Amino acid sequence: MTVLHSFLRKGFLGLMAASVLLLTSCSADIKDYAQTQPRLDIFSYFNGDSVAYGMVQDYTNKQTRRFTAKIRGDVVGDTLTLHEDFVYNDGEKQTRVWHIRKLADxxxxxxxxxxxxxxxxxxxxxxFNWNYVMDVKSGGSTYRLTFDDWIYQQDEQHLFNATSLKKFGVEVARVTLFFEKK
Structure with a gap:
């Protein structure tokens, strides 16, 4: 019985590992959107004031937080500076200042x-696909997570953003945002 149990356990773990690898390796490609309109130019869209409304969902799709963000963007040469002021439904406030450069390529x-x-x-x-790593605090602990942002322009005033947060290649949370240009 021990040999059978060991075989089944290894088989199950192998199947799980293969499933995780398969699911995490499938992703949209930015090239899939080359012909879509309207064309998103993040420097143009975020130059000036905008506001975002968003939520965080855990791995079970349960909404865990809501937030708003006031955003002010300034473009100087090849750099967009974004000042983001977040207010969460639990009263927490965060500020993030991005310095984004457009490269020659x-x-x-x-x-x-x-x-x-x-x-x-x-x-x-x-x-627009944006990838980065950030330490996220939750429940008294800090987790280093990989963010995979996908931003889509709906029209001149609105963007949609879907972000996958992963740990060891497995999605642990999602963030959904709606941007409105002021």
Whole structure:
């Protein structure tokens, strides 16, 4: 019985590992959006004032937090500086200041005080994909998570943003945002 139990356990773990690998390796490609309109130019959209409304959902899709953010963007040369002021439904306030550069090859890099290393981004058609790592505090602990932001322009005034937060390649939370240009 011990040999059978060991075989089944290893088989189950192998199946789970293969499933996680398969699910985490499937992702949209920014090139899929090359022909979509309206064309999203993050420097143009975020230059000036905008507001965002968002929520955080855990791995079970339960909404765990809601927030609003006032955003002010300033473009100088090849750099967009975004000042983001967040207010959460539990009263917590956060400020993040992004410095986003557009590189000669059309890709983007960015830094902010609470971001680990450098964020990277690509744009095509109405979509922008932004990737970065951040330490997130939750329940008295801090977790280093990978963020995969997908921002889509709906029209001249509105953007939608869906973000997957992952730990060891497994999604642990989602953030959904709606932006409105003022």
């Amino acid at each position: 059309g890709t983007y890099t960015g830094t902010a005080g609470d971001i680990i290393g450098t964020a990277t981004g690509k744009s095509a058609g109405n979509a």
